Amino acid sequence: MSDQESENFWECKDLDEMSPAEWESLCDGCARCCMVKLEDEETASVDYTAVVCHLLDDHSCRCTRYLERHALVPDCVQLTPDNVLDFKWLPVSCAYRRIAEGRPLEPWHPLISKKPDSVHEAQISVQDKVVSELSVHENQLEDMIIKWVEY
Numbered sequence: 001m002s003d004q005e006s007e008n009f010w011e012c013k014d015l016d017e018m019s020p021a022e023w024e025s026l027c028d029g030c031a032r033c034c035m036v037k038l039e040d041e042e043t044a045s046v047d048y049t050a051v052v053c054h055l056l057d058d059h060s061c062r063c064t065r066y067l068e069r070h071a072l073v074p075d076c077v078q079l080t081p082d083n084v085l086d087f088k089w090l091p092v093s094c095a096y097r098r099i100a101e102g103r104p105l106e107p108w109h110p111l112i113s114k115k116p117d118s119v120h121e122a123q124i125s126v127q128d129k130v131v132s133e134l135s136v137h138e139n140q141l142e143d144m145i146i147k148w149v150e151y
């Protein structure tokens with residue numbers, strides 16, 4: 001295996017073969033999974049809203065309580081190699097979904113660009129596009145539905 005191949009672990013390993021550090025680095029930092037979603041109970045279709053979890057820093061797109069997130073936010077999804085494809089609402093851009101589906105990472109992914117901000121520059125992240133759920137009443141969520149997340 002060449003140095004380039006061993007460096008590009010996402011091209012030669014399945015999700016369940018990645019080390020914890022590799023798994024973490026695969027997240028592109030888009031924070032689309034932290035957006036509040038509305039599910040139609042009859043059709044199970046999901047709409048994304050321009051509203052995000054109260055623990056998200058909407059500029060850095062990072063969780064402010066990452067290590068405690070699952071205890072603090074029961075709805076916070078814990079992705080694992082076995083369940084990635086169960087979440088049909090994951091954005092098509094999500095790096096975990098892409099690798100699970102055998103698709104390559106996009107040029108804007110920080111592992112490819114080597115620049116942590118490239119996910120923001122490419123307008124993939126939620127940076128400056130969303131508001132915290134703390135500032136939105138539940139009754140307003142339907143008015144905040146957006147269509148720019150494809151899943």
Ligand code: SF4
Nearest residue numbers: 027028030031033094
């Ligand atoms: S949608 Fe996927 S790549 Fe984006 S922040 Fe969530 S887990 Fe990471």
Ligand code: SF4
Nearest residue numbers: 034053056063069076
């Ligand atoms: S707890 Fe953190 S990782 Fe989970 S949805 Fe909220 S901001 Fe995102």
